[in-house]
Structure formats: structure tokens, C-alpha cells
Amino acid sequence: MRNIRLLIQYDGTRYNGWQSQEHTEETIQGKLTRVLERMLGEEIDLQGSGRTDAGVHAAGQTANFRTKAAVSCEEILDYVNRYLPEDIAVLEAAEADPRFHSRLWSLRKTYIYRIWNSPIPNVFERKYLYQVKEPLCVERMRQAAALLEGTHDFRAFCANGRIKKSTVRTLEQIKVEQKGAELSLNFTGNGFLYHMVRILTGTLLEAGLGKRKPEEMTQILMSLNRNQAGPMAPARGLCLWKVEYEDSDI
Amino acid sequence: MRNIRLLIQYDGTRYNGWQSQEHTEETIQGKLTRVLERMLGEEIDLQGSGRTDAGVHAAGQTANFRTKAAVSCEEILDYVNRYLPEDIAVLEAAEADPRFHSRLWSLRKTYIYRIWNSPIPNVFERKYLYQVKEPLCVERMRQAAALLEGTHDFRAFCANGRIKKSTVRTLEQIKVEQKGAELSLNFTGNGFLYHMVRILTGTLLEAGLGKRKPEEMTQILMSLNRNQAGPMAPARGLCLWKVEYEDSDI
Numbered sequence: 001m002r003n004i005r006l007l008i009q010y011d012g013t014r015y016n017g018w019q020s021q022e023h024t025e026e027t028i029q030g031k032l033t034r035v036l037e038r039m040l041g042e043e044i045d046l047q048g049s050g051r052t053d054a055g056v057h058a059a060g061q062t063a064n065f066r067t068k069a070a071v072s073c074e075e076i077l078d079y080v081n082r083y084l085p086e087d088i089a090v091l092e093a094a095e096a097d098p099r100f101h102s103r104l105w106s107l108r109k110t111y112i113y114r115i116w117n118s119p120i121p122n123v124f125e126r127k128y129l130y131q132v133k134e135p136l137c138v139e140r141m142r143q144a145a146a147l148l149e150g151t152h153d154f155r156a157f158c159a160n161g162r163i164k165k166s167t168v169r170t171l172e173q174i175k176v177e178q179k180g181a182e183l184s185l186n187f188t189g190n191g192f193l194y195h196m197v198r199i200l201t202g203t204l205l206e207a208g209l210g211k212r213k214p215e216e217m218t219q220i221l222m223s224l225n226r227n228q229a230g231p232m233a234p235a236r237g238l239c240l241w242k243v244e245y246e247d248s249d250i
Numbered sequence: 251m252r253n254i255r256l257l258i259q260y261d262g263t264r265y266n267g268w269q270s271q272e273h274t275e276e277t278i279q280g281k282l283t284r285v286l287e288r289m290l291g292e293e294i295d296l297q298g299s300g301r302t303d304a305g306v307h308a309a310g311q312t313a314n315f316r317t318k319a320a321v322s323c324e325e326i327l328d329y330v331n332r333y334l335p336e337d338i339a340v341l342e343a344a345e346a347d348p349r350f351h352s353r354l355w356s357l358r359k360t361y362i363y364r365i366w367n368s369p370i371p372n373v374f375e376r377k378y379l380y381q382v383k384e385p386l387c388v389e390r391m392r393q394a395a396a397l398l399e400g401t402h403d404f405r406a407f408c409a410n411g412r413i414k415k416s417t418v419r420t421l422e423q424i425k426v427e428q429k430g431a432e433l434s435l436n437f438t439g440n441g442f443l444y445h446m447v448r449i450l451t452g453t454l455l456e457a458g459l460g461k462r463k464p465e466e467m468t469q470i471l472m473s474l475n476r477n478q479a480g481p482m483a484p485a486r487g488l489c490l491w492k493v494e495y496e497d498s499d500i
Contacts, residue, residue: 086373087373123260123336123338124378
């Protein structure tokens with residue numbers, strides 16, 4: 001059996017996320033699987049590096065699948081990009097280590113949350129930005145972000161309150177970048193809990209709007225209580241930017 | 251009567267152009283006029299710097315209208331951006347010279363035609379790019395573009411064959427820029443004929459694909475015959491980038 005890895009981009013606006021339990025819903029995994037199965041004439045089990053929520057985008061989602069088919073990776077790339085809808089594209093298809101698994105082997109992920117901080121809407125990138133009309137204090141957001149970096153129990157920033165498994169994760173970096181009216185929050189870490197990036201963003205936005213002091217971040221972490229954190233920011237601003245592996249893995 | 255000028259952005263994808271004869275169709279001018287009339291309680295005659303075709307975008311369309319209403323430009327800006335659909339935005343509203351007319355006073359316009367030259371689709375900017383999968387030779391396109399610059403009779407590049415008025419225009423510059431897989435054609439001139447930028451682009455693409463020699467541009471111009479030029483490039487890649495005036499005019 002060959003093991004093929006894919007690098008995938010999608011505009012998540014009209015999808016019900018990467019993966020879904022209900023077979024009637026439109027998902028990115030579902031679209032890709034159907035195109036691959038049509039091409040290869042086999043049942044395909046496409047494993048993504050992780051789920052993305054409904055409406056969340058990906059610039060660098062990864063996935064892998066096993067196949068017996070004798071088609072080249074170039075042929076797979078051509079075929080899927082010809083038949084996928086225009087809001088999903090496969091950037092790379094390559095032969096992988098037979099044991100490679102896009103989720104289990106991933107070392108680190110980066111998500112970017114993009115904010116348009118202006119009363120004037122951004123017409124061209126509106127689907128990839130969350131507009132905040134009131135002025136944000138970037139310095140306060142950076143102070144708050146710095147307190148969230150590191151290895152912590154992020155239970156307060158997890159939408160699933162009843163989770164039994166460990167909610168300890170390492171957030172290596174939260175970089176707050178400003179370019180004109182656009183503010184981007186880059187989150188890099190070894191794993192993310194359900195809705196974690198969006199709740200972190202909603203909380204950092206409260207700090208930027210002056211509704212919270214940056215120092216409160218430490219208390220929120222320690223509370224382990226979802227109600228102490230801020231609201232969940234909308235899906236449209238979030239993008240799974242990249243998934244990293246050890247070079248030798250793939 | 252006050253004279254108000256507007257700077258407008260739109261994603262033209264779902265509109266039937268800036269202006270339309272049929273009152274049932276959706277146009278950008280129609281959307282803006284309805285919002286302004288609702289706010290100001292007067293009939294508004296909104297004059298754009300020029301029409302854009304169905305599906306064409308604008309990053310810097312200009313328009314002006316006269317009003318007796320005693321509302322500030324800030325109030326106009328706030329109101330229109332609140333009630334316009336999310337694919338239209340007004341970036342600026344300002345008091346203008348009483349004689350200012352966005353079309354008649356314009357000195358120069360710049361259109362940008364964006365091409366995505368790759369077999370891999372661009373998911374995020376797909377609505378603003380025309381994908382050409384076959385490799386384009388940028389050097390040939392630059393050579394061809396240089397022959398089209400200057401003051402010429404552009405009748406061969408005009409969709410309206412029966413035009414009675416002069417078809418002489420000055421194309422100050424056609425700049426061909428390459429950035430990764432993206433190629434942008436920047437057209438600056440004192441006026442553009444019906445479909446002229448899209449026919450110029452279609453012809454330059456033929457030069458880039460090796461279907462025509464760059465030198466042929468001169469013969470096409472001299473033929474004054476639409477059939478000698480290339481096909482019209484699709485609307486989605488075209489954007490009215492800016493309209494320039496003398497500083498003192500506005």
C-alpha cells in the first residue's frame with residue numbers, strides 16, 4: 001500500500017468544517033474523499049491533521065490516505081484540482097513514509113486569526129477577516145498574549161467543559177502583528193483544544209478594547225473555568241496556516 | 251447645493267456592473283443611490299467616474315452627488331457603510347468643489363488586470379484573479395505591451411464596432427508585474443473604450459502564450475479592426491484601481 005500525503009487549501013465559508021459526523025452535510029473531507037474515490041476506484045480513508053470548524057479556512061491543512069492505485073502524484077494533483085470546487089485546492093501530493101499519519105505525526109500547528117480594525121469594511125477580504133470597528137490597543141493585546149504563552153492547562157479556553165483528557169497544551173508563541181488596519185494573531189503550539197484559538201482571540205480582543213486588564217489572563221488560566229474567559233470570536237477570521245513535521249517524517 | 255464626492259470599493263462578482271439601463275437589475279450605482287436616498291430623503295443623482303462591466307471590481311471608483319441635506323460627511327460615511335451590502339464600501343466622503351464632476355474632471359485612470367499563472371487554483375483570491383494554467387512568457391508580454399503604450403487609435407481594441415466618436419486614446423503605461431504565480435497588468439491612461447482593457451489583456455495573453463508575436467501589436471492597432479485583436483479576458487480579473495484628478499479640483 002502506498003501512503004500519499006496532501007497539502008490542502010480551502011475557503012471554509014460554505015462548508016460545515018473539515019469533518020462531520022452527519023453524512024448529509026457538506027464538508028471539505030467529504031468533497032476530497034469523493035473526488036479521490038472517483039479517480040482511484042477504491043474506498044479512501046482520508047486522515048486530516050485535525051478538524052477545522054464550520055466556516056474556518058485553511059492555507060496549509062495536511063492529510064494522508066493509503067491506496068493501491070498505480071497513478072502518479074502529478075496525476076492525482078491534476079485530477080483533484082480539475083474536479084474539486086473552486087474553494088478547495090490541493091497544493092501538493094507526495095509519496096510519504098508508509099507509517100506517516102498527518103495527525104499523529106504533527107509536531108506543531110500555526111493558526112492565524114485576522115482582524116480588520118476599522119469602521120470601513122474590507123470588501124475584498126471580508127470572508128477572511130473579522131471586522132472590529134472600535135479601536136484596539138495592540139500593546140495591551142501583546143501584554144495579554146505574552147501571559148498566555150507557555151505550557152498551561154487551557155481548560156478555561158476550551159468549549160468542551162466535560163473533557164476528561166488532559167487540557168494541558170504548550171502555546172509556543174502568540175505573535176500580534178499590525179499592518180495598516182489589519183491585525184493578525186499568530187498562534188503556534190503543539191496542540192489546540194476545541195474552539196481554543198477562537199476563545200483566546202475573543203479574550204485578547206476584550207483586552208484590546210479595554211474591557212479587561214492584560215494581567216487578568218493569568219487568573220483566567222488558573223480558574224480552569226470557561227465562564228471566566230471571553231466570548232468565542234467568529235469562524236470567518238480563522239485560518240489553519242501550517243502543520244509542521246520533522247523533515248525526515250515525510 | 252453641496253457637492254459630495256465619494257471613494258468607493260466593490261467586489262463586482264454578483265452585480266450587473268456599476269450602471270445599468272434596466273431598473274430591475276442589481277447595480278452598484280443602484281445600491282448606493284437607494285441607501286443615500288433613504289438617508290437624505292431626497293432624490294440623488296449619483297455620477298460615477300465611469301461604468302464598470304458586470305463582474306468587474308473597483309478598489310478606487312469615484313462618484314459625486316449634490317444634496318441640500320445638512321448632514322456631515324462623517325455621518326454619510328457611517329450610514330452608508332452600515333446599510334450597504336458587505337461587497338460594497340465607501341472609503342471616503344468629502345465636500346467637493348461645487349463644479350466637480352467625477353467623470354468630466356478625471357485626468358487619468360488605472361485599471362489592474364490580475365492573472366493567476368499556475369495549474370494550482372488560488373482558493374482565497376479566486377474571485378479577483380483569472381487563472382491561466384499554461385506558462386506565460388512575461389518578457390514577450392512586456393515587449394507586446396510596450397508597443398501598445400502611447401497615443402493610438404484603439405478601435406481594434408473596442409467592443410463597440412459602430413462607435414462614431416473618436417477612438418483615439420493615450421495609454422500612458424502598461425506595466426507587467428510578476429510576483430510568484432501572480433501576474434498583474436497595470437493600465438494607466440486618459441480614457442478607455444468599451445471593453446478595451448479586457449481585449450488588450452486577452453491579446454497580451456496570446457503573446458504570452460506564444461500564439462502571437464509581440465510585433466503583431468502594431469499591425470493590430472493599424473488594422474482598426476476588432477477581429478484582428480485577441481479575445482476579451484474575463485471580467486473577474488479586472489479592477490478599477492484609481493481615478494486621478496488635479497489636486498486642486500477636489
